[in-house]
Amino acid sequence: MDRPDWTSGTDPSQASVARIYDYLLGGAHNFSADRDVARTVEAIEPQARAIAAANRAFLTRATRFLAAEAGVRQFLDIGSGIPTQGNVHEIVHETAPDARVVYVDHDPVAVAHSTSLLADAPNAAVVQADLTEPAGILGHPTTRAMIDFDRPVALLLVAVLHFVPDEGDPRAILAELTAPLAPGSHLVISHGTHEPRTGEAVTEVYRRAVSQGSRATLRDAEEIMGFFDGFDLLEPGLVRGPLWRPDSPGDVPADPSRFWFLAGLSRKA
Template identity: 50%
Template sequence: MTRPDWAPDEVDIDVPNAARMYDYSLGGFHNFAVDREMVERIVAMAPDARQIAVANRAFLGRLVRRLVSDGVRQFLDVGSGIPALASTHEVAQQADPGARVVYVDVDPVAVAHGRAILAGNPRAEAVLGDARRPHDILRDTAVTGLIDLAEPVAVLLIAVLHFVPDADDPPGIVRRFRDAVAPGSVIAISHGSPPPRRERDAEAVTGVYQRTSTPLHLRSAAQIAGLLDGLDLLEPGVVPVTGWHPDPQDAETEPRPEVLAAVGRKPATR
């Protein structure tokens, strides 16, 4: 296909990517034909796939609004994708214009577009980084320029850890973020999970993702809870994203057991 003028030269536009597929599912336009084709394959097997993406984004909005109301003013959004369409900075800064947000993604397209979207916003930044390397993220000068780790921060791992295989130690990733942040900080996760009585659908979707640059690794509710070991699990615990402090005004309110949410707070002492 012809390379769009907004696509960085180093990006392979012939390989589908989860961040761009998610953007397309949400109605965005920072994606390529190969990403759209892959989403349509998934929708053919799981017709509610787009609704799941919408439900996950609605969870992010509810989470950020609640955290701002609880006094959190710093957000580190890891594996953020393209920060458009009701992303973290929009929600947080609408609630408090002083809120500070750093987006981190491994996809150069997501970061390039993030920087364009955030141009002129001194309290938000997008940086290139790999969720599997928390120490590198936390040492990045763009991160340290906006995020004060001596104060509470929300580390958002929204729909990212299910792209991390067991060999890359997802619990260790969360633990390293947990150890680096101040007491009172929050780590929030949403994560794909095999839906009850729909194992074949889960297998089919996982098979599609095996043909992308970001294979999918679904985990159970117990495994997801284990990722937040050492943190105080906030109510209502590990639940479908639509069940985490639901808002009847959300566009998607049907139970979505395909993606589970869990939020933990770092205690003052352990």
């Protein structure tokens, strides 16, 4: 059977976190195995789509702040996902068309689709690499060609660090990724946190459905705070995603604790 290009190099019977997230965001780059998992997740957590959308909205607000207010002109977006509405380079280039954006993901569908989207986008590129091997990201020829580490960089780790288990030593990964960043660089993180009603059950669905390298680990605020070591959190600190600088008070949901991810943006002094 012929398949469009974006499916090459992937096993459609094995669900992937990139494609499940794409489905929850209303995207079309997913297979029936992904949709089956997403529907199981939705049966446990009826807010799953709203949570995915809120995470994406946090990424949008953080990116807009970095480009328009903090004046950052280089972005390294790791675990960037399948392109959807409001991709980082589109947001950044509204403010600064000369700003550079490097996307990094290990998922072949995310990389294939990003490659085709970016074919005509100057100043943006995608790298297929793994967060758990920072040297492969920092030393990749595309990263080196696009990013000047003598100038501030925004490192985006949005909804990806929870796919690194404790035994993968996420703090060591962060230390390696942030060591070369110049003063004035920023670190943006969103991360799934414990949710007694549905969180562990959803995590268990992922644990059974996705490949071993992508299983999720929920963490508490103290553990996630530790990821900002060496950086100063900007206001409002580490908060539930919808509470991070909402565009308007009306955007804040009645019960933000139902959005079980924490989000923060920080700066290297």
